[in-house]
Amino acid sequence: SAVISQKPSRDICQRGTSLTIQCQVDSQVTMMFWYRQQPGQSLTLIATANQGSEATYESGFVIDKFPISRPNLTFSTLTVSNMSPEDSSIYLCSGAVAGNTIYFGEGSWLTVV
């Protein structure tokens, strides 16, 4: 199994600012992903975080808005840039371990005002 920790757990942000979310896994994972969960909705994949190279973004998400880093096998960051109220969501980090079970962090709850 894997334990995934995210920081911050919650934040209230001003419109136009940027916030970086950190994700730490307690063991090496093969893949790391970032998801968004908007109010009342299910989870949508933002991107796959690739170690040492640029993340792979899903349709509708771009690097300028959601820059992602993954410097090693157990750590990744997601930045939400130039925030607007529409970015108010839960952002979840996840990791896949051998056997392909995917584990999630507790999420980072962002409110943009």
Add this chain to the structure above:
Amino acid sequence: KQEVTQIPAALSVPEGENLVLNCSFTDSAIYNLQWFRQDPGKGLTSLLLIQSSQREQTSGRLNASLDKSSGRSTLYIAASQPGDSATYLCAVTGGANSKLTFGKGITLSVRP
């Protein structure tokens, strides 16, 4: 494009009842299917993972089945308890290390 559907969106049952949560997916070429639980204000907890070659998995009072050819999975909860109240999400992957495609979840309320 894979689509995952969970119906109904919400369910309320009395404590002690056995219940079944349904999940359907449009593309039967899945690699595996995973059931998650999400409590209010929390992240996702993995409950059961079923590989595409498997028919079911069990953990305690939970049993998940998979019928890949018909694009269906069920999560069976035996002797439900108020602590089982949460949103249950079904998700599928199309390959090893691939992304999860989620349903919208079923919000379960177990009444004491």
